[in-house]
Amino acid sequence: MQNQTGKTALLILDIQNGIVSQFNNTTTILSKISNLINAARQNHIFVIFVRVGFDKGYPEINPQNKFFSAIPALDRMTILDKETQIHESISPKANEPIITKYRFSAFSGSNLELILRSQQINTLILSGISTSGVVLSTVREAADKDFILKVISDACFDRDPEVHRILTEKIFPNQAEVLTSNDWIQSLNSTNDYKIEK
Template sequence: MPNNYHKSALLVMDVQNGIVSRIAEDEKSLLPFQKAVEAARIHTIPIIFVRVAFSEGYPEINPHNKAFSALSQAQGMTISDIGTQIHESLHPEPSEPVVTKFRVSAFAGSNLEVILRSRQIDTLILSGISTSGVVLSTLREAADKDYALQVLSDACLDPDPEVHRILTEKVFPRQADVLTVDNWIHSLD
């Protein structure tokens, strides 16, 4: 794995209040995310936070979308809602963009690709909640867009530990280097 991190970006995806409160067992679950963000800042690797949120009235949600149509009925997850804000333990700095997406993949309906192209990013380091949601969808789309990929396995959480294991051990390695946050940090030094 080459140390060409000057064209890399760390994506911290869906680590927002409404999702963290449902998936993370406790505050310790977020330590790998915090460690990755701190390392990226030390090594001046751009960090892009990604969240899922919808406009008031939910015009982006189609009733046929099983994953999101229930949200419009529950009246949550709007752009200004506390549930869509990045978790306070990972507070973005002013220079770190917060991208809003409208579907599962970080690319879907967002300005992520414009930001990546403007910064000439060719390698994405993925972290997020959940492994079977945003991480899987973003990895697949990013691979199709020819990005080099790394997945920080312990900075990904999923409600189903077995699904997380299968994805990180069997599926993701086909398209990405999968490593722990500590191993990633070591590769930067």
């Protein structure tokens, strides 16, 4: 991986086959995410892909976990399954990490924080599925870890539009700047704050 001296990373959260397929507006989702990735790459911003997946036998899943304990019986979501792979329309480049997590937060059981600290990144741009799952959990934990946060409201998606609205309008602004993808992309054209020196 090339040496990254910048301060910002774009996190692509849970845009994997098995999760994207649960939404009807797949084309819209992937288009929004793709636009963010292209803008980040053009401006030398570190792109990190995060997915949820488990080892064969599900040793990471505690039977007491109300949400994840049902997964082993379904025999799904191992790290080798197609549904845990990043959607092919936004394939990561060779120097863009794919982080595997084991709970909702992107930090849970993963090496994300190690990579961020090693690359001297202190600002995170968040996008992904779902707003009430990985985005909410990652915002909370990243804020507690003192990262500067920006949530791209129209590049986060949830099956409940009202929950999405409440989170982006009332909850996230307490810990993050919330803006649209167009606003963020336009800001890249007017400032060098995000750029990584090569």
